Amino acid sequence: MKVNKGEYELKVILAGDLLQVNNNQAEDNSSILKAHKILGINIIGSPGAGKTLLLERTIERLKGDAKVGVIEGDIATARDAMRIGAHGVPVIQLNTEGMCHLDARIVGRALSEMPLSDIDILFIENVGNLVCPALFHLGEDFKVAVFSVTEGSDKPHKYPQIFREARVVLINKVDLIDYTDFDLNACKSELLEINSSLNIFTLSAKTGEGINPWVEWLKGIMG
Amino acid sequence: MHELSLIQELLQMIMESARIHNIRRVHHVRLVVGEWYGALPCALRFAFEALTRHTICCGAVLEIASLPIRYKCRECEGEFEFMDNCPICASRDIYISQGRELYIDYYEGE
Numbered sequence: 495m496k497v498n499k500g501e502y503e504l505k506v507i508l509a510g511d512l513l514q515v516n517n518n519q520a521e522d523n524s525s526i527l528k529a530h531k532i533l534g535i536n537i538i539g540s541p542g543a544g545k546t547l548l549l550e551r552t553i554e555r556l557k558g559d560a561k562v563g564v565i566e567g568d569i570a571t572a573r574d575a576m577r578i579g580a581h582g583v584p585v586i587q588l589n590t591e592g593m594c595h596l597d598a599r600i601v602g603r604a605l606s607e608m609p610l611s612d613i614d615i616l617f618i619e620n621v622g623n624l625v626c627p628a629l630f631h632l633g634e635d636f637k638v639a640v641f642s643v644t645e646g647s648d649k650p651h652k653y654p655q656i657f658r659e660a661r662v663v664l665i666n667k668v669d670l671i672d673y674t675d676f677d678l679n680a681c682k683s684e685l686l687e688i689n690s691s692l693n694i695f696t697l698s699a700k701t702g703e704g705i706n707p708w709v710e711w712l713k714g715i716m717g
Numbered sequence: 718m719h720e721l722s723l724i725q726e727l728l729q730m731i732m733e734s735a736r737i738h739n740i741r742r743v744h745h746v747r748l749v750v751g752e753w754y755g756a757l758p759c760a761l762r763f764a765f766e767a768l769t770r771h772t773i774c775c776g777a778v779l780e781i782a783s784l785p786i787r788y789k790c791r792e793c794e795g796e797f798e799f800m801d802n803c804p805i806c807a808s809r810d811i812y813i814s815q816g817r818e819l820y821i822d823y824y825e826g827e
Contacts (some may be wrong), residue, residue, distance in 0.1 A: 503825055504738060504740055504825065504827060505824075505825045506734055506738060506825070507822070507823040508730065508734060508822070508824065509822065509823075510821055511819060512723050512726045512730070512819045512820060512821065513723075513726065513819060514726075515729055515730070593721070593722065594719060597722060600823070602822050605772055625755060629719060629754060630719075630722075687809075
């Protein structure tokens with residue numbers, strides 16, 4: 495930091511990263527999760543991609559293998575938290591009141607209310623949005639991007655940030671693929687062009703098709 | 718919409734710094750934003766105006782320097798504007814060399 499004192503006017507050169515405050519809080523969250531040996535997963539996708547149903551299916555299949563906790567992020571309502579709560583796992587609903595993404599601060603508050611010593615995997619379902627959530631780290635171990643075949647196979651190139659940041663991509667609603675012009679192979683190679691280390695799973699939360707490979711992968715990660 | 722959060726962070730950093738330097742009025746803020754962040758200058762200005770009311774930054778000029786995304790090739794060091802592969806040597810080993818900046822360059826006050 496450099497301060498040049500003029501007669502009245504001060505010029506302060508900051509060069510401080512704007513996301514620094516969020517990133518610091520994200521690191522605090524990350525330490526809390528690590529101290530409790532919790533795997534933190536940030537789920538990001540557009541509204542209607544099927545994030546909540548996917549989460550429900552995943553919770554069902556993890557039963558007996560891992561204790562799950564969920565933080566639900568929505569602009570308004572507690573509908574998603576009620577759906578998740580019906581599966582008997584601890585869930586906290588965050589309402590962002592118009593904000594288009596979760597930030598590390600609000601997630602930090604939710605963490606303080608969670609029964610952390612009784613959780614192996616914490617899913618944080620972000621606000622439905624493919625753009626802004628990619629910028630705000632929450633302290634998770636990795637991000638999962640969810641999008642569905644009805645959204646079109648051009649999404650990776652149109653919204654590259656999230657696919658660069660994610661470790662996993664779940665392509666949902668594959669049961670509907672015959673009703674769309676979604677090109678699965680082209681989409682997968684586009685995804686890998688953007689981020690060659692992506693793990694891609696094609697599935698349908700509705701029919702259950704393809705859910706097992708994803709859940710098995712998750713179990714493998716937990717060790 | 719994330720413009721609002723970005724400006725909130727900006728104000729927090731400036732207030733903190735202004736307190737340390739005993740600055741009571743901020744006249745000018747220069748913000749550098751890479752295209753990667755998809756932040757619209759008009760939305761940043763709107764958020765700045767809305768959030769600075771009743772603060773020491775009220776009425777300050779927000780100067781925004783937008784930096785477009787540029788890619789660079791690791792093999793031939795060529796610089797270009799689109800992704801996929803290097804237009805000079807066709808290598809796929811490319812990275813973003815510009816456009817991921819997001820910081821307050823400086824601010825002025827008294």
